[in-house]
Amino acid sequence: MAIPYLRTMGTEVDAFLGQLARHLGPQRKRLAGLLLERLNGELPELWENADIEALTLEETAQHVTALLGLLEARPGAGASKAPPAALDMGRLYARRGIPVSRLLRAYRLGHLILLEQVQAEAPRLTGDWRLIHLASMRLVALGFGYVDRSSEEVVAAYQEERDHLLQRRLALTDRASKRIGTTLDITRTAEELTEVCTEDFADLVTVDLFDSALDAPGRGSPDAPAQRRVAQRSVLDGCPESPLRVGETHAYPEDSEPARALATGRSVLTHIAGNGLPPWVAPSGSHGRVLRDLGLHSVLLVPLHARGEALGLVQCVRHRTSVPFGEEDLALAQEIVSRAAVSIDNARRYTQERATALTLQRTLLPRTTVEQPAVETAARYLPAGSRAGVGGDWYDVIPLSGARVALVVGDVVGRGLHAAATMGRLRTAVRAFADIDLMPDELLTHLDDVVIRMQREESPDQGETTATCLYAVYDPVSRRCSLASAGHVPPTVVTPSAAGEAPRTSGRAELADVPVGPPLGLGGLPFETAEFDLPEDSLLVLHTDGLIAGRTRDVDLGLATLHEVLASAPDSLEETCDRLLTALLPGRPAADDVALLVARTRALDPDRVATMDLPSDPAAVSGARRFASDVLAAWGLANLSFTTELVVSELVTNAIRYGKPPVRLRLILRSTLICEVSDASSTTPHLRRARSYDEGGRGLLLVAQCAECWGTRHGREGKVIWAEQALPAEGVTVVEGT
Structure with a gap:
């Protein structure tokens, strides 16, 4: 007799719960309002952001509807799924980086409050406290079963979105490592940073560098406020969000968030609500209206630091992307910007070294082509x-x-x-x-x-x-x-x-x-x-x-x-x-x-070259002098005869006395007058200071005094001693190359 009785009571409880659900159906909005009012005191973070607040309202209404539907449809028939808004809320929490535990706590509190409201309505439909007690026990079991199933689905949606975000961030990090720093050019590296970050992260990215950081390593300093916009990129054509153009210089106000970020080296995440645009974001009223129309809502400020030096600042802005930046986005931006900072620092150090090397190279190379009689x-x-x-x-x-x-x-x-x-x-x-x-x-x-x-x-x-x-x-x-x-x-x-x-x-x-x-x-x-x-x-x-x-x-x-x-x-x-x-x-x-x-x-005209072979006999010196005098007379340089005869006499005397035959004298006329004496000896003559009682040793000293320059060159066999004299201003006009 006990089993039919329990079955009868179970049927009565299910029927009563269905009746209770139909009674509360018209009061869904009131129940949702009471639920939100209670949650507002317990979980104020649900109202911190407009998008979470809007989705919370929708989700609460759907939960009330789902639970009443579960009671009215006789819950033993099948399991109820979490409403779509609950899954959307899980994905939104994942995108915002909010721990899922906060969302699950809201579910537990919310369903307890909802069950309290439903239980409070039961005495209005029946005075049978035994039925109310059994219905309450059944209601609690059904409610927590619904919470468990909903929570599992929400956690799955949350984790799926987290995995998706993680994959996107890993892909972004991978793209950044491959595409930033492909060249050793500062501007191009900054442009690569903006290109990567505007693909799937920010709606506007700007890169400002200190002017001093663009010059030489070791000169970048946050104390130098002037910065130059070296790169910027937006998802919108023309970068309407930016008041600056590439190449322009500017300075942030001292009490602004960018100035503090540069001074401290710490990144900043700023959320902008409504019309509250700070001056450093909108320096003019017209620009502020543009940003408000675009719906700018969050900004990341990430300093560029490399090897202990401050290089500049990177700004990442969101307006078209509805989800604002979160702490995880800030960490991701810091990782990408730190890599870019090293590449920019490498580029500027290389640029400096290249400029120095190029300057050194050009300084060491011939600056002008010196006119040569032998070649053009x-x-x-x-x-x-x-x-x-x-x-x-x-x-x-x-x-x-x-x-x-x-x-x-x-x-x-x-x-x-x-x-x-x-x-x-x-x-x-x-x-x-x-x-x-x-x-x-x-x-x-x-x-x-x-x-x-x-x-x-x-x-x-x-x-x-x-x-x-x-x-x-x-x-x-x-x-x-x-x-x-x-x-x-x-x-x-x-x-x-x-x-x-x-x-x-x-x-x-x-x-x-x-x-x-x-x-x-x-x-x-x-x-x-x-x-x-x-x-x-x-x-x-x-x-x-x-x-x-x-x-x-x-x-x-x-x-x-x-x-x-x-x-x-x-x-x-x-x-x-x-x-x-x-x-x-x-x-x-x-x-x-x-x-x-x-x-x-070029080739020298044979008429400008005179050669005489000399015997290895001191008597040949006088003949060499006469030969030199006759050649100079033919060349119109008779006024050089005295010094030339002296040079020829000394060089020929040394060659005959200390050298080996054959001995040859050669005179060459170009922009200077060249006198050469060759012999077969490899002994090198040297200039020395003769003492007052020495009878010789003054020959080369006389040659050095009479000539502009002199020297010795060695060949495979023998040597040549040569001396050059400048032509007089009124001397013969020599046409080079003839």
Whole structure:
């Protein structure tokens, strides 16, 4: 008899609950209002944001409807699901970064309050306290079962949204790591930061840098308020939210949030409600109206700090995105901005080092092309692109004794200040060795020793110093070119057109047959000097490998293009250089430094050169003096006869007395008068101070007093002692190259 009784009571309880639900149905709004009123005192955070408040109202009404529907539909029939607004609320809490525990607490409190209201209505429908008691017990069980099921679904929605947000943030972080800092350019790095952050994070991103931070490392300071807008990007065309344009300078008020963020180095999250726009956000009324119309509601201020220096400030703004920034967004922004700050600092440090290296490089290179009687020259130096860095390429034109000239091109392996400084040291060494008239192979041997000593002096972290060099000497008297290569690409020689052919249209362009020795710095390996004759008006083109080689360009193709351009080179060497750069480097700046030196050979008129072979007999000195006097008379330089005869007498006397035959005297007339005496001895004369009772030892002293300069150069066999005298102002007019 007990089981039918319980079944009867269960049916009565379900019927009573259904009756109670129908009775309360018209009072849904009142119940929801009472519920919200109670929750307002317990959970004030539900009303902190307008969107949460609006969704809370909707969610509460849906919960009341769902619970009454569960009672009216006889709950044993099936489980009730959480209303859509509850799932939306879970997702909103996830996007805001609010702990889900606060939402679940609201559910528990809310359903307890709702159950209290429903129980309070039961005595109005029946006086059977036993039925009311059983119905209350059933109501509590149904209510908490509903809360448990709803909570599970809300937590699942919350976690799903959190996972989605986490994936988006990881994707954003991954994009930032790949796309920010792809170049060593400050402005471009700032632009990359704005591009990444406006894709799926902020509606406006601005980057301001201190003017001092744009100059040199160590000068950026938050005490310098002036900042420059280097980049900004918005989801709207034209960045209407920003009162500044890229390139403009400004300063934030001292008591503003941006100024405090810069001073303290701490990021700031600011929520803007209604019309309360601070002055630093809207500096003018018209701009404030624009921001209010757009619905700006939150701003992130993240200082740019790298290696202990303040570089500037990044602002992230939301207006079109309805969800305001949260604490997790602030942490994400700090991570991205910190990476960007390191890239910006790297870029500005590299820019400073590149500018310094480029200045050093250009200072060490020849500033102007000095007019040479032996050759006409034109040169170009192009630094590599900003990402590759300044290298150690150089060229030089060095006047030598005997109207000769040295042409030099070299390339130090490496980039930056170290390469530029090494280049300067090697160029100075080459000039010093050229000054003592070493043969090309001997000069490179000494230069190789210099590089080896530099390697020993350097620390291991600087890397091993090595370089290539091409050294050529051209003599306009004999029209002979001597050159040697230390790992450097041979020069290109363009001989003039044959007689009867159109000039500069059928000249032959080909690589000089030069043995290429090892690069400088290896030591112990020989260099070889190649010699060949060059017809007058030939082109000698020296360059570094950056002109013909590249990451995507074949060396053979580069040489073919070089020869094609040179085969029809114009008369102007400057134009020839421009054509070569246009044809070979159309996409400048190049990936490597480029040094280019183009020389057109000249030949001295045989009438400006006089030679006399002398016997190894002191009596030949007087004949040498008469020969010099007759030559000067023919050249219209009789007023130089006295000093020239004195110089000739002393040099010939020394050669006959201390040298070995054959002895030869040669006079050369160009912009100066050159007197040379050669013999087969390798003994080097030296200047000394003769004592008062010495009978000799004053010859070279007299030569040094009479000549502008003098010196000795050694050949494979023997030596040449030479002296140069300046031509008088009223002397003969010498046409160079004739």
